[in-house]
Amino acid sequence: MNGWSEKILDIDLTTGSIKTYPLDMEMARLYVGGRGLGTRLLWDLVGPQVDALSPENLLIFTNGPLTGTGYQTSNRFSVSTKSPLTGTVLDANSGGFWGMQFKKAGYDVLIVRGKAEKPVYIEIKQEQVRLHDAMELWGMRVNAVTQKLGQEKNHRNVLCIGPAGENLSRIAAIMNDGQRALARGGPGAVMGSKNLKAIVIEGREKTGIADQEKYKFLVYETRKMLAANPLTSQALPEFGTVVMMNLVNNIGALSTCNFLHNQFEGAEDISGETLTEKYLVKNDACWACPIRCTRISKTDKVEGEGPEFQTTWAFGAQCGIADLEAIIEANCLANDLGFDTISAGNTIGCAMELSEKGFIDSDLRFGRADLLVRTLEDMAYRRELGADMAEGSLRLATKYGAPELSMTVKGLEMPAYDPRGMQGQGLLLATSNRGACHMRGNMLGLEVLGLPKMIDRFQVQGKSSYVILNQNSSAAIDSLVLCKFTSMAVADEYFARVLSAVTGIKYTTGDLIRVGERVWNLERLYNLREGFTNKEDTLPLRLLNEPAPDGATRGWVVHLEPMLIEYYRARGWNELGIPTIQKLVELDLDGMQTGEMEKKR
Amino acid sequence: MPLIKFHANLRKITGLKEMTIQGASICAVLERLVKEFPELQRYLLEDGQLHPHVLLVLNGQPLDLENDLDTPVSGQDALAIFPPIAGG
Numbered sequence: 001m002n003g004w005s006e007k008i009l010d011i012d013l014t015t016g017s018i019k020t021y022p023l024d025m026e027m028a029r030l031y032v033g034g035r036g037l038g039t040r041l042l043w044d045l046v047g048p049q050v051d052a053l054s055p056e057n058l059l060i061f062t063n064g065p066l067t068g069t070g071y072q073t074s075n076r077f078s079v080s081t082k083s084p085l086t087g088t089v090l091d092a093n094s095g096g097f098w099g100m101q102f103k104k105a106g107y108d109v110l111i112v113r114g115k116a117e118k119p120v121y122i123e124i125k126q127e128q129v130r131l132h133d134a135m136e137l138w139g140m141r142v143n144a145v146t147q148k149l150g151q152e153k154n155h156r157n158v159l160c161i162g163p164a165g166e167n168l169s170r171i172a173a174i175m176n177d178g179q180r181a182l183a184r185g186g187p188g189a190v191m192g193s194k195n196l197k198a199i200v201i202e203g204r205e206k207t208g209i210a211d212q213e214k215y216k217f218l219v220y221e222t223r224k225m226l227a228a229n230p231l232t233s234q235a236l237p238e239f240g241t242v243v244m245m246n247l248v249n250n251i252g253a254l255s256t257c258n259f260l261h262n263q264f265e266g267a268e269d270i271s272g273e274t275l276t277e278k279y280l281v282k283n284d285a286c287w288a289c290p291i292r293c294t295r296i297s298k299t300d301k302v303e304g305e306g307p308e309f310q311t312t313w314a315f316g317a318q319c320g321i322a323d324l325e326a327i328i329e330a331n332c333l334a335n336d337l338g339f340d341t342i343s344a345g346n347t348i349g350c351a352m353e354l355s356e357k358g359f360i361d362s363d364l365r366f367g368r369a370d371l372l373v374r375t376l377e378d379m380a381y382r383r384e385l386g387a388d389m390a391e392g393s394l395r396l397a398t399k400y401g402a403p404e405l406s407m408t409v410k411g412l413e414m415p416a417y418d419p420r421g422m423q424g425q426g427l428l429l430a431t432s433n434r435g436a437c438h439m440r441g442n443m444l445g446l447e448v449l450g451l452p453k454m455i456d457r458f459q460v461q462g463k464s465s466y467v468i469l470n471q472n473s474s475a476a477i478d479s480l481v482l483c484k485f486t487s488m489a490v491a492d493e494y495f496a497r498v499l500s501a502v503t504g505i506k507y508t509t510g511d512l513i514r515v516g517e518r519v520w521n522l523e524r525l526y527n528l529r530e531g532f533t534n535k536e537d538t539l540p541l542r543l544l545n546e547p548a549p550d551g552a553t554r555g556w557v558v559h560l561e562p563m564l565i566e567y568y569r570a571r572g573w574n575e576l577g578i579p580t581i582q583k584l585v586e587l588d589l590d591g592m593q594t595g596e597m598e599k600k601r
Numbered sequence: 602m603p604l605i606k607f608h609a610n611l612r613k614i615t616g617l618k619e620m621t622i623q624g625a626s627i628c629a630v631l632e633r634l635v636k637e638f639p640e641l642q643r644y645l646l647e648d649g650q651l652h653p654h655v656l657l658v659l660n661g662q663p664l665d666l667e668n669d670l671d672t673p674v675s676g677q678d679a680l681a682i683f684p685p686i687a688g689g
């Protein structure tokens with residue numbers, strides 16, 4: 001057993017049955033792990049008839065063949081499920097320590113199905129798997145339950161939901177190690193719907209490595225590359241991700257006040273520079289990570305991990321709030337309640353615009369930092385307007401008669417980048433299978449940072465090939481499962497070599513990228529099977545029709561249509577965005593289509 | 602004179618958030634800056650050339666380090682200088 005543990009743990013909460021069975025190794029070879037393996041299992045096990053919050057939906061936790069080996073950033077794991085927020089395929093991944101422990105417990109996959117009659121938590125200690133009563137934990141917040149269940153950094157790790165997940169907020173996260181999150185798309189609500197409060201793991205097994213010599217050499221080489229690259233050795237450890245704030249604002253791509261503006265006057269006040277100067281306690285790291293980008297920040301009231309760039313934006317510029325102390329406190333509270341901070345902040349910004357324009361009767365207004373705490377609590381406990389906000393911004397805005405004010409793609413809230421100032425990013429967000437997400441590939445490197453080469457951020461023609469490359473590479477890294485920051489210094493070629501060394505199966509760089517392309521296409525097929533069409537490959541109307549008002553991006557909208565036509569063609573899909581038979585055969589996906597797709601093809 | 606805006610650790614090195622400085626082109630401005638703050642060399646230059654991870658933004662538009670260094674600048678212009686930075 002090299003790389004994979006070759007074992008699936010399958011727990012049915014309805015019956016209490018706990019089974020283990022072998023992982024299909026041909027499936028593992030084709031999909032590797034993480035997002036890839038999770039997507040394939042979801043395709044096989046959760047069909048279009050399944051309501052995302054019903055017992056029939058599954059939580060499929062996966063790690064990868066590199067997880068737990070000690071290779072740089074081999075700490076991550078993934079959850080796949082049908083999203084209660086979007087209805088699309090969903091996977092979310094997270095770092096920290098839980099993923100490493102999950103692998104060391106001896107499993108590649110944990111499937112949780114059904115619904116417990118009363119709240120329970122799962123405890124996994126190697127071969128010993130038990131369900132415990134969690135009545136006394138139900139209602140507890142994330143930090144309290146994490147401590148109560150004995151979180152211990154390298155020994156025993158806790159995954160749990162907070163009140164947001166218990167109360168089925170569609171933007172609820174699953175939290176791990178207290179303050180990290182499997183955040184996007186509402187996996188916390190799926191866990192809540194199963195009456196599952198937590199999963200505690202202790203593991204001792206070592207991951208087998210086929211070629212120790214080669215593996216050690218590649219670890220050594222990777223260490224050198226990460227140390228030599230200023231992004232991974234200086235920029236991320238010193239300032240973390242929030243240092244992007246001033247740059248993105250400077251170029252006129254910082255969405256502000258629910259995307260009414262694309263520059264924020266208060267950006268400097270919520271920047272990485274200000275965070276470092278006033279609130280940073282220290283930086284920290286996930287298991288086996290030399291980059292150390294984690295921030296620990298402190299105010300008079302709270303101390304905790306973060307906030308990351310996207311969170312700082314979501315509770316900051318998106319809500320017109322320039323008070324970093326209030327943002328840090330909102331971040332800590334959102335983590336403790338168990339929210340996806342991007343969706344939570346974005347939804348609050350949407351509610352502020354709805355309120356300012358008279359669609360809802362509330363005191364929410366852009367800039368009201370004093371309302372963040374109360375609003376988050378109202379959302380988590382579904383009090384008053386918070387009950388509607390807990391459903392995410394699209395359902396909120398639709399209920400109050402202005403769906404166009406929801407800044408979402410396929411129902412998932414947008415991240416910070418205003419794509420009117422980054423056309424390729426617009427295409428990337430519009431075509432993302434889990435909805436608007438900056439982690440399904442990111443055009444920031446090419447369109448803004450000039451890495452590896454600067455391309456014109458306003459150019460439309462020719463963007464699709466860059467976007468596709470980015471998306472496939474990102475899906476491959478998510479299937480390994482590694483942190484994307486490593487890819488700033490380490491080429492995909494190295495990842496293919498280390499995967500080969502660990503598993504003993506020869507993967508070329510092309511093979512690895514093809515894994516990513518296979519995963520991307522299977523996710524697409526999943527969404528098509530759910531009834532999604534090319535009509536959902538779009539952006540909020542504001543970004544397509546209303547010219548950006550500020551800075552160097554002034555006057556621009558996203559010219560999506562020509563990019564989409566080019567994109568479908570370059571993907572090997574037809575004009576309706578359906579993968580051709582030829583493409584499916586090329587990716588070993590033949591036979592994975594429905595009659596409906598066949599008719600449209 | 603163009604306005605220069607410093608970011609991230611460049612603020613620590615210069616002790617400033619922004620300043621004006623003489624120079625008729627991006628290249629000339631950078632040469633003068635390095636003369637005034639020699640420690641900047643370590644962060645901005647590699648083998649006498651601008652480090653490929655450095656980012657220059659002129660009036661909100663990122664510059665291509667290979668082609669745009671001769672761009673003329675004047676008192677109306679704002680040049681933001683970012684050392685290597687990254688984020689998601």
